Amino acid sequence: MTAALIEARHICVQLGTQEVLHDISLQVAPGEIVTILGPNGSGKSTLLRALLGIVPITRGKVLRRAGLRLGYMPQKLHIDRTMPLTARRFLSLPLRHDRAETDAMLARVGVPEVAERPMTGLSGGQLQRVLLARALLTRPDLLVLDEPTQGLDQPGEAAFYQLIDEVRRDSGAAVLMVSHDLHVVMSASDRVICLNGHICCEGTPRVVSSAPEYRALFGLGTKGALALYQHDHDHDHTHDHGHSHDHPHHDHEQDHV
Amino acid sequence: MTTGTATTTPIMITSRTMFDDFLIRAALAGIGVALAAGPLGSFVVWRRMAYFGDATSHAAILGVALALALDLPVGLGTLAVALAMAVTVATLAARGWAMDTTLGVLAHAALAIGLVAVSFVPGARGDLSAWLFGDILAVSKADLAFIWGGAALVLGLILWRWSALLTATLNEDLAAASGLNPNRERLILTLALALTVAVALKVVGALLIAAMLIIPAATARGLARSPETMAALAAVVGGAAVLGGLGLSLGADTPAGPSIIAVAALAFALSVSLGALRRGG
Numbered sequence: 072m073t074a075a076l077i078e079a080r081h082i083c084v085q086l087g088t089q090e091v092l093h094d095i096s097l098q099v100a101p102g103e104i105v106t107i108l109g110p111n112g113s114g115k116s117t118l119l120r121a122l123l124g125i126v127p128i129t130r131g132k133v134l135r136r137a138g139l140r141l142g143y144m145p146q147k148l149h150i151d152r153t154m155p156l157t158a159r160r161f162l163s164l165p166l167r168h169d170r171a172e173t174d175a176m177l178a179r180v181g182v183p184e185v186a187e188r189p190m191t192g193l194s195g196g197q198l199q200r201v202l203l204a205r206a207l208l209t210r211p212d213l214l215v216l217d218e219p220t221q222g223l224d225q226p227g228e229a230a231f232y233q234l235i236d237e238v239r240r241d242s243g244a245a246v247l248m249v250s251h252d253l254h255v256v257m258s259a260s261d262r263v264i265c266l267n268g269h270i271c272c273e274g275t276p277r278v279v280s281s282a283p284e285y286r287a288l289f290g291l292g293t294k295g296a297l298a299l300y301q302h303d304h305d306h307d308h309t310h311d312h313g314h315s316h317d318h319p320h321h322d323h324e325q326d327h328v
Numbered sequence: 329m330t331t332g333t334a335t336t337t338p339i340m341i342t343s344r345t346m347f348d349d350f351l352i353r354a355a356l357a358g359i360g361v362a363l364a365a366g367p368l369g370s371f372v373v374w375r376r377m378a379y380f381g382d383a384t385s386h387a388a389i390l391g392v393a394l395a396l397a398l399d400l401p402v403g404l405g406t407l408a409v410a411l412a413m414a415v416t417v418a419t420l421a422a423r424g425w426a427m428d429t430t431l432g433v434l435a436h437a438a439l440a441i442g443l444v445a446v447s448f449v450p451g452a453r454g455d456l457s458a459w460l461f462g463d464i465l466a467v468s469k470a471d472l473a474f475i476w477g478g479a480a481l482v483l484g485l486i487l488w489r490w491s492a493l494l495t496a497t498l499n500e501d502l503a504a505a506s507g508l509n510p511n512r513e514r515l516i517l518t519l520a521l522a523l524t525v526a527v528a529l530k531v532v533g534a535l536l537i538a539a540m541l542i543i544p545a546a547t548a549r550g551l552a553r554s555p556e557t558m559a560a561l562a563a564v565v566g567g568a569a570v571l572g573g574l575g576l577s578l579g580a581d582t583p584a585g586p587s588i589i590a591v592a593a594l595a596f597a598l599s600v601s602l603g604a605l606r607r608g609g
Contacts, residue, residue, distance in 0.1 A: 165503070
């Protein structure tokens with residue numbers, strides 16, 4: 072009935088005693104790039120993890136298209152130094168891929184030289200690319216990326232987004248990603264979902280960036296960073312959703328951006 | 329008299345098997361434990377579960393006391409109590425308890441309560457050092473069957489789940505996103521740990537089981553470039569330590585269990601120095 076690759080219907084997620092996500096509904100269609108934006112603590116990563124079945128949902132449901140292949144890139148990957156693991160071996164966890172495949176994929180993401188290097192010796196940029204390569208090796212219909220440019224400098228970030236755009240064009244995979252980078256993401260996304268425990272607003276980048284809910288969360292243009300500190304906690308946008316929410320909006324940290 | 333002895337001796341030899349030699353039984357028992365402890369110990373090292381191994385193996389003493397009091401096989405009692413301890417620790421860890429303190433409390437409490445409980449069992453008191461440090465030279469054929477059966481089960485579990493265990497150890501989110509269940513993999517390791525404790529008790533004793541898990545794996549770390557070679561090398565190092573320790577024990581009349589661990593520790597020191605030399609040169 073639905074052409075969506077993945078669909079959330081009114082999902083809620085509770086971590087401990089706190090409801091982190093409330094009544095989230097969203098869809099990702101084949102081939103589109105959807106970005107989830109929101110301040111720290113707004114539940115972005117939790118939403119991805121709930122969609123992937125990593126954290127349990129307390130209400131609602133997640134529907135996947137039958138046979139959906141997912142490629143997931145986690146926000147962080149800490150590898151204990153006690154585990155000897157080359158990049159090539161990492162790419163074959165848990166499913167084996169042969170040498171030609173892993174070589175081709177490492178070349179595709181621009182780090183052909185790291186195949187035999189230990190994972191713990193990779194730079195931040197190399198590690199992100201290896202993580203992307205692993206996600207791509209499953210030949211995904213949907214790439215799920217959690218802050219893929221975490222820890223990269225500005226040029227590295229721009230190059231990484233360009234790479235994502237290229238591989239998406241090659242493979243036709245849809246992309247669902249989390250970011251708190253406003254500018255790059257706004258230009259590269261088909262659709263933006265603005266999250267703060269619930270969906271504040273969503274739509275094309277242009278629609279979202281002019282929405283009052285978005286402005287309330289991020290402010291305008293270059294003042295975005297500043298606006299976070301001045302975020303108006305009482306902003307009202309219940310008319311958008313037909314539901315009311317009574318959780319406070321003051322849980323994002325100030326070291327954001 | 330002399331002719332009688334001459335005629336009976338050849339008959340006795342033909343009815344004997346190699347398992348009748350206590351030294352061969354000891355070596356086989358130790359190697360059986362090393363084969364399971366190497367790969368499992370690698371996971372213990374990767375997951376930083378060293379203290380978890382301590383708590384579980386110390387609980388084995390309580391298992392011994394219970395088994396003796398209830399007249400059950402010691403292996404069964406050890407397995408049950410070690411499993412209960414391992415599941416308790418895993419549950420508390422999942423609930424976010426401070427593991428450093430919790431494990432410190434559980435490991436020592438299990439040992440102390442176990443020793444107190446053993447003192448109530450008539451006849452067991454004298455064997456105390458055997459439970460604490462192992463009694464590998466007294467391994468019977470039945471012990472040998474238990475050890476090899478348990479070790480085969482542990483190895484089988486680890487081989488069967490290898491890729492899933494490795495992925496879940498690396499990152500639970502990646503494992504879950506690949507359709508694996510990290511909780512199930514953790515449970516399999518917990519089960520394997522309890523089995524290994526039950527199997528290794530006779531060989532190195534409750535106090536040194538954790539050493540048998542950790543030292544060979546840590547030794548292999550310096551020499552391995554993949555998880556697979558590390559696990560295999562750990563088994564080899566453990567087996568070599570068993571043979572070396574038994575040799576030391578025979579030659580210098582030292583206690584067998586601690587001798588095995590001492591040889592393993594020596595191998596570890598060599599591996600670390602070798603690694604440092606290689607990096608320096």
